[in-house]
Amino acid sequence: MMPKAREQKYYITFLMLAACYSLVVIALADYMRNKPFLERLGYIPSVNTLKVFAADHKQLLSASLMLKVQIYFGGLIEKAENKLQVPADYPAMSRTIDAALKLDPYNMDGYYFAQAILAWDVGKPDLANTFLEYGMKYRTWDWQLPFFAGFNYAYFLKDYGKAAREYQRAAELSGNEMFINLAGRYMQRSGKTEMAITYLGMMAKSARQLSMKRTLLTRQTAFLQVLKIEKARDTFFQHYAKLPTSLDDLVHAGYLPVLPRDPYGGTFFIKNDGSIDSTSGFAFAAVKK
Amino acid sequence: MANLISINLLAIFRDKVFHGILAIAVIFLLIPSISSLSMRQVTELSITLSLSLLSVILLLLSVSLGATSLWKDIERRYTYSVLSLPMERSAYLIGKFIAIALFLLLTALVLGAVTCLVVWLSSGIYPPERPILWSALILCVIFSALKYIVLIAYSFLFSTVSTSFFLPVFGTISVFMAGNATQQVYDYVHSPAAKALSPLLKHAASFFYYLLPNFSAFDLQINAIYAIPLSLKGVALPFIYFCIYTPLLIVVAAIIFARREMK
Amino acid sequence: MNVIEFTEITKVFRGKKGFIVNALKSMSLQVAKGEVFGFLGPNGAGKSTAIKILLGLIRSTAGSARIMGVDVNECSARLSVGYLPENPSFYDFLTGEEYLRFVGRSFGMDPSLLNSAGDRILRRLDLWEARKRPIRGYSKGMVQRLGLAQTLIHDPAVYILDEPMSGLDPIGRALVKEIIRELKELGKTVFFSTHITADVEAVCDRVGVINKGTLLTVDTVASILQRGVEGYVVQRFLPDGTTDRQLVPKSDLHTFIEQSIASRWSIERIEPKRKDIEAFFLDIVAVEQRHETQG
Ligand SMILES: Nc1ncnc2c1ncn2[C@@H]1O[C@H](COP(=O)(O)OP(=O)(O)O)[C@@H](O)[C@H]1O
Ligand SMILES: [Mg+2]
Numbered sequence: 001m002m003p004k005a006r007e008q009k010y011y012i013t014f015l016m017l018a019a020c021y022s023l024v025v026i027a028l029a030d031y032m033r034n035k036p037f038l039e040r041l042g043y044i045p046s047v048n049t050l051k052v053f054a055a056d057h058k059q060l061l062s063a064s065l066m067l068k069v070q071i072y073f074g075g076l077i078e079k080a081e082n083k084l085q086v087p088a089d090y091p092a093m094s095r096t097i098d099a100a101l102k103l104d105p106y107n108m109d110g111y112y113f114a115q116a117i118l119a120w121d122v123g124k125p126d127l128a129n130t131f132l133e134y135g136m137k138y139r140t141w142d143w144q145l146p147f148f149a150g151f152n153y154a155y156f157l158k159d160y161g162k163a164a165r166e167y168q169r170a171a172e173l174s175g176n177e178m179f180i181n182l183a184g185r186y187m188q189r190s191g192k193t194e195m196a197i198t199y200l201g202m203m204a205k206s207a208r209q210l211s212m213k214r215t216l217l218t219r220q221t222a223f224l225q226v227l228k229i230e231k232a233r234d235t236f237f238q239h240y241a242k243l244p245t246s247l248d249d250l251v252h253a254g255y256l257p258v259l260p261r262d263p264y265g266g267t268f269f270i271k272n273d274g275s276i277d278s279t280s281g282f283a284f285a286a287v288k289k
Numbered sequence: 290m291a292n293l294i295s296i297n298l299l300a301i302f303r304d305k306v307f308h309g310i311l312a313i314a315v316i317f318l319l320i321p322s323i324s325s326l327s328m329r330q331v332t333e334l335s336i337t338l339s340l341s342l343l344s345v346i347l348l349l350l351s352v353s354l355g356a357t358s359l360w361k362d363i364e365r366r367y368t369y370s371v372l373s374l375p376m377e378r379s380a381y382l383i384g385k386f387i388a389i390a391l392f393l394l395l396t397a398l399v400l401g402a403v404t405c406l407v408v409w410l411s412s413g414i415y416p417p418e419r420p421i422l423w424s425a426l427i428l429c430v431i432f433s434a435l436k437y438i439v440l441i442a443y444s445f446l447f448s449t450v451s452t453s454f455f456l457p458v459f460g461t462i463s464v465f466m467a468g469n470a471t472q473q474v475y476d477y478v479h480s481p482a483a484k485a486l487s488p489l490l491k492h493a494a495s496f497f498y499y500l501l502p503n504f505s506a507f508d509l510q511i512n513a514i515y516a517i518p519l520s521l522k523g524v525a526l527p528f529i530y531f532c533i534y535t536p537l538l539i540v541v542a543a544i545i546f547a548r549r550e551m552k
Numbered sequence: 553m554n555v556i557e558f559t560e561i562t563k564v565f566r567g568k569k570g571f572i573v574n575a576l577k578s579m580s581l582q583v584a585k586g587e588v589f590g591f592l593g594p595n596g597a598g599k600s601t602a603i604k605i606l607l608g609l610i611r612s613t614a615g616s617a618r619i620m621g622v623d624v625n626e627c628s629a630r631l632s633v634g635y636l637p638e639n640p641s642f643y644d645f646l647t648g649e650e651y652l653r654f655v656g657r658s659f660g661m662d663p664s665l666l667n668s669a670g671d672r673i674l675r676r677l678d679l680w681e682a683r684k685r686p687i688r689g690y691s692k693g694m695v696q697r698l699g700l701a702q703t704l705i706h707d708p709a710v711y712i713l714d715e716p717m718s719g720l721d722p723i724g725r726a727l728v729k730e731i732i733r734e735l736k737e738l739g740k741t742v743f744f745s746t747h748i749t750a751d752v753e754a755v756c757d758r759v760g761v762i763n764k765g766t767l768l769t770v771d772t773v774a775s776i777l778q779r780g781v782e783g784y785v786v787q788r789f790l791p792d793g794t795t796d797r798q799l800v801p802k803s804d805l806h807t808f809i810e811q812s813i814a815s816r817w818s819i820e821r822i823e824p825k826r827k828d829i830e831a832f833f834l835d836i837v838a839v840e841q842r843h844e845t846q847g
Contacts, residue, residue, distance in 0.1 A: 010379070010544050017537040024530050025499050028506055031526050032472055055469040056433075056508050060341040063334055106515045108333070139515075141419065292657040296643065303645040365644075369637040370702070373607040374658040375630040551609040552565070 062104030090122045105138040115148040125156035143174035225260035293384025335411035339404040351437040355444030356457035379543040401430035422516035429513035436507035442538035449546040472505035555741040556583040561615035575601040577765040590752035591745040593762035599745035634703025638714040649683040659706040692719045713744035788817040
């Protein structure tokens with residue numbers, strides 16, 4: 001029990017602290033509002049809910065979501081290699097990656113995966129680029145994001161102006177002039193396959209997960225075969241001044257020793273415009289687009 | 290006061306709950322191997338996991354120690370024998386609080402050292418693309434401890450008004466959740482997306498934003514994980530905030546506790 | 553100066569559903585220095601309530617209380633008090649020795665003095681063997697004895713003991729009585745509550761009887777003993793050897809002795825026959841209850 005005088009002392013302390021508090025809390029609120037990497041709003045509600053419950057474990061939750069996607073994808077690749085046709089739920093994967101990146105916009109696993117899967121397997125390079133551009137706002141030091149985005153612009157979207165801009169950025173961030181050169185070479189049609197091979201090689205080199213590395217190397221093998229065919233086609237064109245009607249022409253004319261095999265299990269064919277494609281579409285699973 | 294602090298520290302060290310919680314720290318050993326599952330950010334993942342584990346342990350400690358300490362003394366009728374000694378009730382309360390806060394800080398420092406070790410090991414497995422910002426990592430651990438000390442102050446405040454342990458335990462957990470969400474709710478309510486909300490709701494949101502603790506201000510995990518340099522303001526402001534907010538809670542708790550009857 | 557002083561202390565407990573308990577009704581009481589005061593009353597009489605007010609554990613609804621002239625709301629009032637709570641419970645993660653040290657330090661005792669006093673008191677209360685064991689493992693009697701030990705450790709002038717004999721075996725009870733007598737010899741003031749009349753008879757100077765929050769009477773044990781005399785047992789014999797024992801009412805003693813002498817009886821022994829304090833206590837309580845039912 002407190003006598004009056006001491007009780008008063010406590011009330012005075014309380015009032016003084018409360019006054020200090022009101023000053024500090026306003027300064028703090030101001031700072032928090034202008035915090036540079038504060039996540040802005042307008043997400044899907046489920047991510048919002050996730051965020052509230054994640055409390056200060058947002059990065060952990062993000063990492064665990066990515067882990068889930070990776071495990072799902074790893075299992076998919078294994079089944080595909082065993083010739084099992086499993087329809088991949090790409091929208092769900094894309095949604096999960098989205099949530100993971102909203103929770104932790106710095107999570108590189110998310111961008112890497114978005115690029116590797118969305119651009120190639122799902123055939124949505126523009127969606128991949130939306131992710132990459134979101135990430136560039138946070139990972140301001142990272143040259144890989146503009147590198148991926150530039151590749152998507154050049155290879156898939158054929159927007160060479162934007163591609164050049166992204167490569168410029170990658171070059172500045174990494175201090176590596178190679179990206180500028182890459183940009184130039186995309187302008188030529190024949191360079192396209194070669195660039196894809198280089199690009200896939202680089203991605204595979206930095207891939208840590210085995211299933212991811214295998215995916216990338218398989219795709220690279222496919223493109224190496226395509227390159228072989230393209231070279232044979234070009235020689236054929238030089239000699240005959242016309243495009244071969246089928247790949248068998250190239251074998252019969254002796255420009256290809258054997259018909260290259262598609263690692264995805266499809267058959268290569270030559271399109272009317274002379275470009276090389278495969279019945280597999282360069283993917284294992286049937287793609288739900 | 291030193292007498293009270295040492296007795297309360299002894300109480301924590303001899304408590305079984307504490308031993309159980311520390312056993313969770315063994316999970317730190319698994320972090321390097323889990324981290325190597327990441328595709329691109331082994332070191333980053335190891336920092337994420339370590340900091341989150343540390344945070345969970347500190348949360349468990351602050352709820353189990355903060356919310357039950359006073360309640361246990363009253364429930365087991367230790368208060369009769371202790372409060373009848375010639376000491377102020379406020380001294381008893383503050384001594385207890387300081388003991389738990391010190392203990393939490395100590396745990397944070399020890400586990401912070403373990404975190405550094407784990408991160409260093411992981412970065413040896415697969416070098417990070419950006420050098421680890423050790424200062425941010427250490428500050429993140431310290432600020433995490435500060436955040437939970439504020440939470441303990443809240444648990445004390447709840448303990449002084451309640452006779453059961455439901456309010457202290459669940460009140461503390463609610464404050465933890467609310468404290469982590471206030472910034473987001475506040476941002477949302479004041480964004481263009483929330484134009485349709487009633488002004489009353491917005492005022493209520495602002496009121497609670499200023500009343501409840503802002504734990505987002507103590508969250509330096511982004512800086513620690515992605516080696517983003519800290520601004521002086523980002524460290525100083527939350528620290529000053531802590532230095533005022535905590536005593537404020539404790540003074541209120543002391544006023545309430547001094548009026549309480551030990552029936 | 554009175555060591556303990558209650559002035560018109562009233563305590564009302566307010567329960568959740570609006571029920572109220574008048575635990576103390578305007579009680580005034582003084583205990584002088586060097587007195588051993590017994591606070592006697594049945595369970596629920598308000599003894600512990602009064603003691604908790606003295607220790608600042610609860611606040612009186614009205615009235616004031618002082619120890620050595622200091623208001624009990626000041627924590628310095630407790631500096632010269634050794635308090636044994638009812639059914640005490642101490643930090644059970646500590647050992648007996650550690651607990652005594654904690655209490656001693658709370659009173660600002662000098663460490664070397666604390667050590668020697670601690671050892672002596674642990675031996676005196678038969679806790680020496682158990683001093684290094686956690687209190688968690690103590691029996692009820694051991695905890696009670698430790699409770700007494702922690703009141704003695706800082707050698708205070710005032711002892712406030714709430715039911716000090718409860719939970720003890722006969723040896724323990726004898727020990728407590730012995731300690732109270734020793735304290736009395738040292739000139740200390742002891743205020744203890746009990747519901748057992750024999751305890752009061754054995755050690756007290758004065759007794760206060762309380763029931764249902766009202767202090768019924770305060771008197772010296774000697775006076776109560778005097779008041780309780782109902783008559784005398786007179787033993788007498790004739791020259792031929794016949795002996796005789798008779799109970800004589802107090803008022804008839806004089807005439808009875810005169811008559812006896814006249815009839816050649818020799819008086820061998822006259823013993824006062826008195827109500828024991830138990831009967832006395834029951835009487836007081838019964839009178840009080842009768843008043844209540846009538847009123
Ligand atoms: N915390 C409390 N709330 C309500 N009533 C109480 C409380 N403590 C004691 N009382 C009541 O006050 C009266 C006196 O109790 P107490 O002083 O403990 O008696 P004693 O110690 O003489 O046995 C009893 O009727 C008891 O029921
Ligand atoms: Mg009692």
